[in-house]
Amino acid sequence: ELKVEQNPLFLSMQEGKNYTIYCNYSTTSDRLYWYRQDPGKSLESLFVLLSNGAVKQEGRLMASLDTKARLSTLHITAAVHDLSATYFCAVDIFGGSNYKLTFGKGTLLTVNP
């Protein structure tokens, strides 16, 4: 059974600071996604990481993937309040006849002024 573990689950940080969210998964996969969820809302796709060493950046967020270590990171640079949300990583595994996503538990990020 695929397990996807995120840490930390809760992250409170000050504006302007840097931090990294980690996502470990237990089964070989070459497809990893990061999503953002605002309270009461659905998911917004942030990054798609498809190969070992992949690095994607958008604004203050940067995601990377190490398939050998089965580890992805989401790095936050100089955090701002607007980044406050829950961040999920998800791993895509082929099972049966389709690819299926398994999500981590999510990291609730609160950026304080």
Next chain:
Amino acid sequence: GAVVSQHPSWVICKSGTSVKIECRSLDFQATTMFWYRQFPKQSLMLMATSNEGSKATYEQGVEKDKFLINHASLTLSTLTVTSAHPEDSSFYICSVPGQVLNQPQHFGDGTRLSIL
């Protein structure tokens, strides 16, 4: 614009009633759609894979007779929660696979179901 349309966005109903949630793919035909459930402050859990023209594939522990899925056309999948009870209260989200392999799934806005 939106790729997936999900309705209704919010439902409050009495225990014992059945509730139908619709998920429409707006931009392209989808032979597969996914249904997820998310309890408060928890992650998304895949409930089932909806397959156009055939039976849905349910995840382990999901009651197929309670959560009826119909994928009658290439743009519409419905989830019916039958005889709903308070423990079925949750946030239900559908998604459509990316049109190209390796694209992320497109998620609907979700349906918040509250059973009194």
